[in-house]
Amino acid sequence: MDKVVQEFTEKVSSSVYKGTFVKLVLGKRVLDNQELNKIVVRYVKLQEKPNLQFVYKYVRQDVTKNFSVEDGVRQLETIIGNNFLSVVLFTTKEDWELKYNNKHVPKIYKQKPSFTEAADGQHDQVKKRLIETKDNVYLKSLGITDQKGEVIPSMNAKFRQVEKFVEIIDSLAGSLKDIPLVKIADMGCGKGYLTFAVYDYLTNNLDMHVDMQGVETQDSLVKFCNNTAQKALFGGLKFCCSNINDFKAEKLDMLIALHACDTATDDAIYMGLKSEAKVIIVAPCCHRQIRNQMKITENNVLFPALKYGILLERQAELITDSLRALILTKHGYKTKVFEFVEYDNTSKNLIITAEKGEELPKEEQDKIQAQINAIKNKFGIKYHYLEKLIENPIDQSWRILNAQCYKAD
Numbered sequence: 268m269d270k271v272v273q274e275f276t277e278k279v280s281s282s283v284y285k286g287t288f289v290k291l292v293l294g295k296r297v298l299d300n301q302e303l304n305k306i307v308v309r310y311v312k313l314q315e316k317p318n319l320q321f322v323y324k325y326v327r328q329d330v331t332k333n334f335s336v337e338d339g340v341r342q343l344e345t346i347i348g349n350n351f352l353s354v355v356l357f358t359t360k361e362d363w364e365l366k367y368n369n370k371h372v373p374k375i376y377k378q379k380p381s382f383t384e385a386a387d388g389q390h391d392q393v394k395k396r397l398i399e400t401k402d403n404v405y406l407k408s409l410g411i412t413d414q415k416g417e418v419i420p421s422m423n424a425k426f427r428q429v430e431k432f433v434e435i436i437d438s439l440a441g442s443l444k445d446i447p448l449v450k451i452a453d454m455g456c457g458k459g460y461l462t463f464a465v466y467d468y469l470t471n472n473l474d475m476h477v478d479m480q481g482v483e484t485q486d487s488l489v490k491f492c493n494n495t496a497q498k499a500l501f502g503g504l505k506f507c508c509s510n511i512n513d514f515k516a517e518k519l520d521m522l523i524a525l526h527a528c529d530t531a532t533d534d535a536i537y538m539g540l541k542s543e544a545k546v547i548i549v550a551p552c553c554h555r556q557i558r559n560q561m562k563i564t565e566n567n568v569l570f571p572a573l574k575y576g577i578l579l580e581r582q583a584e585l586i587t588d589s590l591r592a593l594i595l596t597k598h599g600y601k602t603k604v605f606e607f608v609e610y611d612n613t614s615k616n617l618i619i620t621a622e623k624g625e626e627l628p629k630e631e632q633d634k635i636q637a638q639i640n641a642i643k644n645k646f647g648i649k650y651h652y653l654e655k656l657i658e659n660p661i662d663q664s665w666r667i668l669n670a671q672c673y674k675a676d
């Protein structure tokens with residue numbers, strides 16, 4: 268896919284999950300015999316699930332089709348540039364327009380927002396949460412809700428991250444629906460906020476049969492979570508006290524990790540690759556491993572910028588996650604990177620989603636490896652921890668056993 272189109276569709280996903288999406292309009296139809304003039308895409312909630320509603324505006328009639336967010340985005344990726352040469356994404360923060368020039372080269376333009384109110388997708392319904400908070404045993408046990416079943420204000424940010432993560436899983440769950448028992452692991456699960464919510468949503472809302480494990484090094488948290496799972500009667504959910512790398516998973520269908528510290532995110536991705544998970548979703552945490560390695564010499568054009576500590580830190584984050592996304596792509600995963608919550612919820616607001624596809628031809632893999640090498644060379648990076656895990660499957664005596672966060676969330 269064209270990288271400008273990908274950048275644009277990532278803005279669409281991001282605005283939907285962040286709640287800033289207003290609508291999207293595809294115009295400038297490529298001339299053919301069809302009588303379709305334009306497509307308007309809106310956000311609607313159907314049976315509490317986020318959907319993208321495509322209204323196809325033909326000369327004589329409108330045709331409406333609803334898609335999950337991910338399917339809708341896939342739909343856009345096939346239409347943009349092939350059937351329509353202009354697309355405008357209206358969000359409450361800004362308007363984004365993607366236009367093709369005469370040589371069929373796409374470019375994105377940013378404008379001030381035309382609208383200030385986001386689409387909430389539920390015109391005539393009382394707003395209901397994706398995760399029901401009333402009488403919810405595990406949310407109360409985890410300290411997210413109070414006696415009345417309301418989210419405790421100090422837990423709002425974490426609960427929003429979890430809800431958004433679940434929304435993203437929902438839109439990627441299509442490939443898991445026909446699996447009789449879906450195997451899932453949540454790596455570096457901590458107190459299990461995400462683990463419980465995902466298990467609850469998949470089993471109780473999507474009626475899936477799930478065998479789920481939360482993996483965590485802190486024994487006290489593991490004990491607490493196993494007790495809570497029993498109280499909530501979640502029979503298919505277990506927590507185990509283990510380092511991610513030692514976790515024995517023959518096969519996983521989905522691997523998730525929310526803010527697994529530093530290289531623990533790489534351990535998680537590696538486990539997903541090793542077990543050939545169909546879906547890998549990680550929201551990375553801190554990024555020390557690459558930052559500690561970066562050597563910016565005075566002849567690097569970015570030297571004057573990266574002598575400032577905070578800019579070096581941001582650059583390290585960017586490079587770490589870019590390399591993760593490239594490594595996943597090289598392994599045949601259809602990979603996306605976008606913001607899943609606002610920056611003021613958490614500065615760690617990037618999410619990497621990867622869906623297993625076909626193995627790439629060798630030349631394609633080599634091309635991606637050359638891109639990875641070029642990035643590493645530019646910043647004096649000897650190795651990316653994830654690459655090293657993949658390259659040394661037998662001897663991993665060098666690996667970091669307990670990654671720690673160096674910044675509070």
Ligand SMILES: C[S@@+](CC[C@H](N)C(=O)[O-])C[C@H]1O[C@@H](n2cnc3c(N)ncnc32)[C@H](O)[C@@H]1O
Nearest residue numbers: 455456457483484510511525526527528531670
């Ligand atoms: C920042 S917390 C996030 C917890 C949880 N996912 C959440 O979002 O609430 C990271 C957790 O990862 C755990 N952790 C770090 N390295 C790990 C490893 N290699 N294996 C298993 N757990 C790890 C830590 O003990 C900690 O509980």
